[in-house]
Amino acid sequence: MASTLTDSHAHVSAHVPAHVPGDPQHHRSLQHHFETLEQQKDASTLGMWLFLVTEIMFFGGLFTTYVVYRSKWPLAFMEASHSLSWKLGAFNTAVLIVSSLTMALAIWAAQVNRRKMQVGFLMLTMVLGLTFLGVKAVEYQDKFEHHHVPGPHFEWHEPLPEGVTSNQVEVFFSIYFIMTGLHAVHMICGIAVLGVLAFYAWKGRYDSTYYNPLECTGLYWHFVDIVWIFLFPLLYLLGAHVH
Amino acid sequence: MEQELPLFPESASTLAPQVDALFLAWSAISIAFTILIAVLIVYFMVRYRRQSVDEVGQAERAPAWLEVAWSIIPLIISLAMFAWGAQVFFEIYRAPKNAVEYWAVGKQWMWKFQHPDGHREINTLHIPVGVPVRLHIQSEDVIHSVFVPAFRIKQDAVPGRETSAWFQATKPGVYHLFCAEYCGGEHSKMTGSIVAMEPEDYQVWLAGGPVGKSMTASGADLFESLACYTCHRPAEETVAAGLAARAPRLEGLYGSEVRLVDGRSVTADEEYLRESILNPAEKIVSGWQPIMPTYQGQVTEEQLSQLLAYIRSLSATTGAPAAPAPTPPISPISPTPSAPRDPAVPARTEGQ
Amino acid sequence: MNTSIVDTLIPPPDEMVDRPNYLNSEFGLKSWLLTRDHKRIGILYLISVSMFFALGSFFALLIRLELLTPEGDLMQPDTYNRVFTMHGVVMVFFFLIPAIPSVLGNFLVPLMIGAKDLAFPKLNLASWYVYNLGGLFTLWAIVNGGLDTGWTFYTPFSTQFSNSYVISTALGIFITGFSSIFTGLNFIVTIHRMRAPGMSWFRLPLFIWAHYATSLIIVLGTPVVAITILMVAAERLLHLGIFDPKLGGDPILFQHLFWFYSHPAVYIMILPAMGIISELIAAFARKRIFGYRFVAFASIAIAVLGFLVWGHHMFVSGQSLYAATVFSVLSMLVAIPSAVKVFNWTATLYEGSISYETPMLYALGFIGLFTLGGLTGTMIATLGIDVHLHDTYFIVAHFHYIMVGGTIMAYLGGLHYWWPKITGRMYPVFLSKLSALLVFVGFNLTFFPQFVLGYLGMPRRYWAYPPEFQVLNVLSTAGASILGVGYLLPMFYFAWSIRYGKRASENPWGAVGLEWDTSSPPPTENFHVIPVVTRDPYDYTSEEVHRRTTEEAPVG
DSSP states (O other), X not given: OGGGGGTTTEEEXXXXXXXXXXXXXXXXXXXXXXXXXXXXXXXXXXXXXHHHHHHHHHHHHHHHHHHHHHHHOHHHHHHHHHTSOHHHHHHHHHHHHHHHHHHHHHHHHHHTTOHHHHHHHHHHHHHXXXXXXXXXXXXXXXXXXXXXXXXXXXXXXXOOOTTOOHHHHHHHHHHHHHHHHHHHHHHHHHHHHHHHHHHHHHHTOOBTXXXXXXXXXXXXXXXXXXXXXXXXXXXXXXXXXGO | OTTOOXXXXXXXXXXXXXXXXXXXXXXXXXXXXXXHHHHHHHHHHHHTBOOSTTOOOOOOOOOHHHHHHHHHHHHXXXXXXXXXXXXXXXXXXXXXXXXXEEEEEEETTEEEEEOTTSOEEESEEEEETTSOEEEEEEESSSOEEEEEXXXXXXXXXXXXXXXXXXXXXXXXXXXXXXXXXXXXXXXXXXXXXXXXXXXXXXXXXXXXXXXXXXXXXXXXXXXXXXXXXXXXXXXXXXXXXXXXXXXXXXXXXXXXXXXXXXXXEEEOOHHHHHHHHHOGGGSOBTTSOSOOOOOTTTSOHHHHXXXXXXXXXXXXXXXXXXXXXXXXXXXXXXXXXXXXXXXXXXXXXXXX | OOOOHHHHHSOOOGGGOOSOOTTTSSOSHHHHHTOOOHHHHHHHHHHHHHHHHHHHHHHHHHHHHXXXXXXXXXXXXXXXHHHHHHHHHIIIIIIIHHIIIIIIIHHHHHHHHTOSSXXXXXXXXXXXXXXXXXXXXXXXXXXXXXXXXXXXXXXXXXXXXXXXXXXXXXXXXXXXXXXXXXXXXHHXXXXXXXXXXXXXXXXXXXXXXXXXXXXXXXXXXXXXXXXXHHHHHHHHXXXXXXXXXXXXXXXXXXXXXXXXXXXXXXXXHHHHHHHHHHHHHHHHHTXXXXXXXXXXXXXXXXXXXXXXXXXXXXXXTTOOHHHHHHHHHHHHHHHHHHHHHHHHHHHHHTTOOBXXXXXXXXXXXXXXXXXXXXXXXXXXXXXXXXXXXXXXXXXXXXXXXXXXXXXXXXXXXXXXXXXXXXXXXXXXXXXXXXXXXXHHHHHHHHHHHHHHHHHHTOBXXXXXXXXXXXXXXXXXXXXXXXXXXXXXXXXXXXXXXXXXXXXXXXOTTOOOSGGGGSOSSOOTTSOSSOEEEOSOTTOOOHHHHHHHHHHTOOOO
């Protein structure tokens, strides 16, 4: 009965290619519902970009909140920002930028079919990501010790300029913890995915004919990096010129 | 009352006929369009019903002018209605200059009202007919909303800021007051009445009302107890005391233009005064040091209204400063001459 | 020759096994729970979504019973607050938003564009699991005592004052948001990259255009409400001060962020419904949709404009008068593409060949109800009127005309229309027409009185009300009971038809569209041969219909 559909509304093209080894239409990584590897790649890349769009909107809500309160209480934000260590923040920024480089190198290693180098760069990227998280943990611990974590135990003992209340400083820290916390969650997810990729790379799944998962993960990793590049000045460098 | 089937709400304010006209016009347009579509559908269904199993519709002839026409016509109608609606809206939210000021504070789950002369009521507000009434609205906890269907007005009470609404009742009666913004547990019991009375009756009612300090008088007391007057005091008095002035004077401030240190200038409206009390460092007046402490958390919403009422009263008499006050004023100028008060009459409790 | 869903759980006797299709390709629970077939996932969604619809309807029933009398005498006010909140939460987040895209969209998007599946089948399955996980969080909250903030979660009530399960419900909604995102992302990529040869953008059925527009909204809007809801949960849990005025926060900021998503979410609910109506009208008038391109672009226009109008929910919140004015005029503009659609559908009937099959009855009902719902929408977008109508039953009536009169009518119409394709069985004709009639009558009786109540000034979310509103409320409750019967009937006869319904042919309606070119139910990869499209959509000719209706006589 399938033949009936060919009549007028649609007619059939001869889609019965013979199986040719090495043919990109029959690559071992080609999923059944795609016609070609290229279509599959296009689809997953577009999917990843769309996912990043949702991520931008997600962080966009936070940045909006940040902008609203910063313009409401610039002084309080400046005071609170001074309690963050810009040195640790700058160090972490550098770590992430280097990790973006190693991520790009891992993709390059796949493109030139160098398996061990691929695994090495992926591991290096993971190590850098973990370094970032480690530094972040140190910073968080410092905040806990100083009771700078918003909530019932929040305390603020530094002198505040006239008109600035500790409530306003607390709002800064609320936003700080939500933003950096969600960023860290994204880092953790990224590191987990990198681990899976490193495993498959070691198994030899990715080569110059097929490395799209690396590329998509790379997009994600760079995105997370860029979010941090926005967070760093917005949170750490407020009014640094004053002191 | 029980078996009545009302189809149209009572109309008892100057705004109501305007809103009704707009509503009825829109209803007529809506009904006309709905009937047009319904009649066309029924007609086409009958006229073009399928006659045989393999019959198909006529080939499409969709002239572009038709698409343009039925995009443009609704556009024109809706923009016209928008303009009309915006005009009514501005009318609803722009209180006339001579409006008498009342206060409403919402809290879970009651409305507290205060008359210009200090009368307080819970869940019921008596107002005179034919007098524009401006209601300053605040909330102590969550968001509430003042809604008087017969007056066609509604305004949210938002914690942390003051909003206002105004109306002028046109006929005496008792009208529903609802809280329209869901506020938890007893939201549906946060109702009450607006009692509109002929002005003479209102005066009689007031005369029998409880003694209470007016908003302005309470504000003046606060002005003293919070020690505001130690900085904000008339210049001549400061000089007399041999002191350097430490803060801008407040007489004539309300409604005037204020120049700030950063070069901007703002109008000293309620929002500005409110912010200056709660967050003094936010807008520093040109020529003064930022030495004022914040009063965030130290004054309640109600007290804030009283302070604002007092500061407003200092500008009520044109040009002339308020009674010079070696001690803070005890007989502040009432913001509205039409609202007499009589502290001699014994108290009467008003409630639900 | 075909098999039903029930049959597939148990292998049918040999004589019933026929042409392989997606239902009989594999058997057993595992084959369903681990499936990556978009059609099976559509059916999984149908089951989940129907359960939430039943739950939401149960809450609706309780609301209408309470409002029979002016005194709140059936339940405590606190209980009532929880009931209407959970009605809203369940219906909005777990039924209206996913219903059409995740059930019919999942099933039909690949079929209509000539693809073997959605671009990311695993993601699609994950979306169903994520949906159910979010549902479990919400159910947990409901079982433990529910939520009483209203589905809008307004701060500071939700963050500081409510004593109910705000955090778990918020997490449930947050998680379910991801299932929407997965579906929307999948649709966009599929429509961009997986179209059959010859399927150009202007040969896409309008159902696809509508789903494309919907997916854009999902992808852009859902993350914003996700972060907003997360901030509410965090504020409540950790006592942050983002939205709490006592700690310096701004409750109005919450409303901006919330409505930035939740207004477009309304279009997530109605756009796919409009897509269905375009298909139904074309199929049962046997005519190309009048002004195809206008209808297609109207969907995109609604999606874009939908992001610019959120402030019309806040006309009385104390936002600046000028902001309100801008939001009002933009809201008026949304009316134009909606009106264009209504006019084009009506004009499609002109010189059509109209048959009164059940799906068509739903479609015609939809046009009428949507017209009234849309026009009342422009009324409340008019500033001067909204001050009076905001938060009254007029609003309730308006959005039920769009959500129930629009979305659910279209959903039911679509289910009837594609039921033969989904299950290979026909539904009982008489009962289905009866239920369509009951739904139409019951709906109007339920919600029209609420327009009057609203203008009279009855506020929404009231558990007790002044006695003069009683007559109208009784009418509304009476209508709701008719509506309830109208919804129960299809549940029963659809279930019945899975086993006992007449077997359906490949194309019982003589409709044009790729989904009607494959067998009923379709094979696992949808088409035996990938189709090549050479003609415009809805291209009806007598010969074509003759061939389709005669060649494919139903097999009993």
